[in-house]
Each structure stands twice: as structure tokens, then as C-alpha cells.
Amino acid sequence: MQGNEACVEGAIAAGMRFFAGYPITPSTEIAEACSVRLPQVGGHFIQMEDELASMAAVIGASAAGAKAMTATSGPGFSLKQENIGYACIAELPCVIVDVQRCGPSTGLATAPAQGDYQQARWGTHGDHPVIALSPSSVSETYTLIIRAFNLAEKYRTPVIFLTDEIVAHMREGIEIPDPESLEICDRRVAGNDGAYKFAYRVPEGQIVPGWKPFGEGERYNITGLFHDYSGFPTNSNAMAQEEGSRLLDKINNNLADIIQVDEYKMEGAEFAVVCFGGTARAAAFAVDAARELGIRAGMWRPVTVWPFPEKELEEKLSGLKGIIMVEHNYGQMLREVSRVAAGRVKVEFIGCIDGTIIEPVRILDKLREVHENAK
Numbered sequence: 001m002q003g004n005e006a007c008v009e010g011a012i013a014a015g016m017r018f019f020a021g022y023p024i025t026p027s028t029e030i031a032e033a034c035s036v037r038l039p040q041v042g043g044h045f046i047q048m049e050d051e052l053a054s055m056a057a058v059i060g061a062s063a064a065g066a067k068a069m070t071a072t073s074g075p076g077f078s079l080k081q082e083n084i085g086y087a088c089i090a091e092l093p094c095v096i097v098d099v100q101r102c103g104p105s106t107g108l109a110t111a112p113a114q115g116d117y118q119q120a121r122w123g124t125h126g127d128h129p130v131i132a133l134s135p136s137s138v139s140e141t142y143t144l145i146i147r148a149f150n151l152a153e154k155y156r157t158p159v160i161f162l163t164d165e166i167v168a169h170m171r172e173g174i175e176i177p178d179p180e181s182l183e184i185c186d187r188r189v190a191g192n193d194g195a196y197k198f199a200y201r202v203p204e205g206q207i208v209p210g211w212k213p214f215g216e217g218e219r220y221n222i223t224g225l226f227h228d229y230s231g232f233p234t235n236s237n238a239m240a241q242e243e244g245s246r247l248l249d250k251i252n253n254n255l256a257d258i259i260q261v262d263e264y265k266m267e268g269a270e271f272a273v274v275c276f277g278g279t280a281r282a283a284a285f286a287v288d289a290a291r292e293l294g295i296r297a298g299m300w301r302p303v304t305v306w307p308f309p310e311k312e313l314e315e316k317l318s319g320l321k322g323i324i325m326v327e328h329n330y331g332q333m334l335r336e337v338s339r340v341a342a343g344r345v346k347v348e349f350i351g352c353i354d355g356t357i358i359e360p361v362r363i364l365d366k367l368r369e370v371h372e373n374a375k
Helices: 003-014 028-040 051-063 074-090 117-122 138-155 165-169 237-252 277-292 310-314 333-341 360-373
Strands: 016-021 044-047 067-072 094-102 108-112 131-133 158-164 261-264 271-274 297-302 304-306 322-327 347-351
Touching: 003 016, 003 028, 003 067, 003 094, 003 138, 003 158, 003 165, 016 028, 016 051, 028 044, 028 067, 051 067, 051 074, 051 094, 067 074, 067 138, 074 094, 074 117, 074 158, 074 237, 094 138, 094 165, 108 165, 117 158, 117 304, 131 138, 138 158, 158 165, 158 277, 165 277, 261 277, 271 277, 271 360, 277 297, 277 322, 277 360, 310 333, 322 333, 322 360, 333 347, 347 360
Parallel strands: 016 044, 016 067, 067 094, 094 158, 131 158, 271 297, 271 322, 322 347
Antiparallel strands: 094 108, 131 304, 261 297
């Protein structure tokens, strides 16, 4: 199965029944597969006129109660940002797949890159909650897109699925899990006793409101403005503070549930190769080769790339003599790793922005270098 195909099959297994998108390399296979598969399971596919409209359609579908998804690449991801912010403040769960390619602008449309990492966190304006996940294999694409929908539904927020051309166009054999074994989360539905009631009121002891979908008997307002409990705009500074803080807290207060990290041969490692997404393939190969040379190397990979798993990285620092950050950009996750390391462990960097891939030998050569320098 191709990575993009696995993305669609996993999303359908999670309950996705609405897709709106606009074709763009290297994500087009996702739209193509959705156009075929969704009608087969009673869902709906629509090709919109552009990426802005695609994101707006997804918001509308989510408000009506559907699990909804869109897919794009870098230029389209930029165009979706305003409506992603709208989904954040309106608390409309959805999944946005960004298959990263080499940029900026149109760049190299068919070449791999990971240059949208910082955009996934800071792309839309204002202080807003963000969850972003990044798979490193076709098999993980299937299971992780299910997790993306689960987190979106549980915390009523957009979730960004930050894949890349390497994983999206890779074709591997995978084992489809038994549907009965899958954990599937649905948003909490709560009635609010009639018209114009408190659709955004959060019960005591909880942090995410429940509501009935549009069309199921309750009337309330949805807006991109700070709003009161009924969804209507408010100019209250106190209410804006309360709402803005809650939007951030529902992510920041649940990091243990949201953050996921993958470690490869990190037990006893003195040198850590940090990477994410498709770059992990070369990194793992280089770690194996380094171990054969007597270099105690391991790979540390955030699966949840936002929020950045700083506590989990912090716990590894005491045993390390060096970190090598490897990513297909000019140092975007490097900023987060360097911030956490804070000079306690030297951080080296391997980047790539020319549309080629980072080969294992390049990582192995750097591991040899830092190993020699640490003697």
C-alpha cells in the first residue's frame, strides 16, 4: 500500500465520512482515493474550487457532526491557515493532512522536504492550540491517522497530520489491524435544553464542551470571534481571557495523553540522532551501522511533533554526549532541540533543502565525527 492510500484507509477506519480538497502534488492520491472510497462507505467527497474553500467545507461538515478531513501540500497549507484558526476558536474537530514538499512557493513540487514544521505550529495567527503528528512509515500512517482523529474528537480541535513526500509515495506491505481491535473516539455530545443555550459551557471538572451537531434540534451560534457560552460574540475581556486560556489548557494540561515518542536503540546510547517523519528511515540505518562500529548511537523520534515533547527529551540529556538533528529543512525542529538542550549537550545539524534525500552515510559520517570529538 502507498502511504497516501494508507492515510485514506486509516481515516475511514477512524470514521471519516467527509473529505473536501483540491488536488496538489504530492497529496493528490489522497483526494483520488477518497473520491472512490467514501461513496462506498456512505460518505461524501467534494472537490472544492481552492484550498480556502476546502477548509471551510470541512468546518461546515464538522459542525454538522461528521468526522471530516482535507489534504494538501505546502502552498495549499498556507492558504488553509485562516480557516484553521477559525476551527481552533470554534472548537470544530477535523484533520488536516499536509504532505510536505520542497519549497517555498511552488518550489520542487515532486521533491521531498519537511519545511512546514514551524508553520504547523505558528501558521495561523493568535495564540491557539495545536496538535501535529508525523508518521515515518506506511504502516504508521494507517494507525497514526486514526490517532489524529481520536485526538481531534477528544479535544475538539484541528489536528495536523504532517507527513512528507517520502512516506506519502512510499509503497510497503502493511498488516491492516482487525477493526474490532481499534480504539475509536467520538466527540462528546451534550444537549443544552433548547434554543440559544450554552453550547460552549464546559461542565465542572471538564475542559472540553459537548454539543449537539447542527440540525439535531438545538440552535446556537458559531463565530471566529471570542464568544460567550451560547457562541455569540463578546467584548468581555474576562470572557476572552477565560476562553483563550481554556483553548490552550485543553492541550497543555493533557500532554501525557497527547505526546508520543519513538525510541530506537536509545538504551545506553551516548549519541542521539533526532529526526521525524520520513527522515527516520535513513537515521535508523545509520544508527545500526554506527553500532556495528562500536559507536553507542540511538534514534529519538517525536511522533507528536507539536506540542514538542520537551520533557521526554529532557529526560535523555543526562546520558548523552552529543545530539545530531537530522531534518529535510534548514533547521526548524533544530530550534526546539537546541532550546531544550540549552547548551548542556552539543547539538550538531544535518539539513537538506535541495529536494534530494539525506542518505544514511551522511548521518553515519557525522556520528563518527562527534564520536571522535567526544573522546
